[in-house]
Amino acid sequence: MSVYSKFADHILIDLLKKDDQLAYTEIFERYSRVLVNHAYKILNNRDEANDVVQEVFLSIWNRRMELIITGTLSSYLYKATKNRILNHIAHEKVVSRYVDSISNFIENDYVFADSKLRERELESIIAKEIALLPEKMREVFLLRKVEELSYDEIALQLNITDKTAKQQVYNSLKILRLKLKSTLHIFVW
Incomplete structure (x- = not known):
């Protein structure tokens, strides 16, 4: 002591x-x-x-x-x-x-950024496939899906019937689905 x-x-x-x-x-x-x-x-x-x-x-x-x-x-x-x-x-x-903030970023922002990147990649692939469509089919498809014209408006503008316009859009969608089918499963989790 x-x-x-x-x-x-x-x-x-x-x-x-x-x-x-x-x-x-x-x-x-x-x-x-x-x-x-x-x-x-x-x-x-x-x-x-x-x-x-x-x-x-x-x-x-x-x-x-x-x-x-x-x-x-x-x-x-x-x-x-x-x-x-x-x-x-x-x-x-x-x-x-x-830690919560980092976790939240990883769970939300990172996934969001990743999904935005995948979305841009997918848009690029779709644009390339659309560019490969036959010229008249591509023209009708773009007027319908991008310009959002009615089939009647497309028929008047291109001097074709509205039935032909519908058939061209249907055919282009069929081609695009076939070509993109293998690509799309990569982008889906």
Whole structure:
């Protein structure tokens, strides 16, 4: 048993301010266990409770020369521990929000970006296949599907019957379906 164990807290603090490592060790021995138990009741995690208390004592050691304690040492240590716990919880919430944000990005934005990329690739493939259609069929198809003209309007513009216009669109869709069938299954999950 050390002679320091007989000293009152205020004497240990004075010795600590004079860089006395044994005074620091006595303060640690006197209060660390009870502070860890206190932190554990709040955090429900023994390792986190130990870390919080270690941080409190490390801070005391690092600031020992300018340490100002009004009131009792025990109340100062409890308050310092409580503040560290609150900082720890706030940090955990920030980390949790960050992880949630990253997860949300991966689940939504990344998938959205990926689907936009696949959509552009698919549009490019479809445009190439449309370009390969016979000229008159392509012209009727584009007037109907891109310009959104009625079959009657197409018939008047191209000097064909509306029945021919319908048949050309039907034939072009049939060709496109056949050519794109193998490509489309790649784009569907």
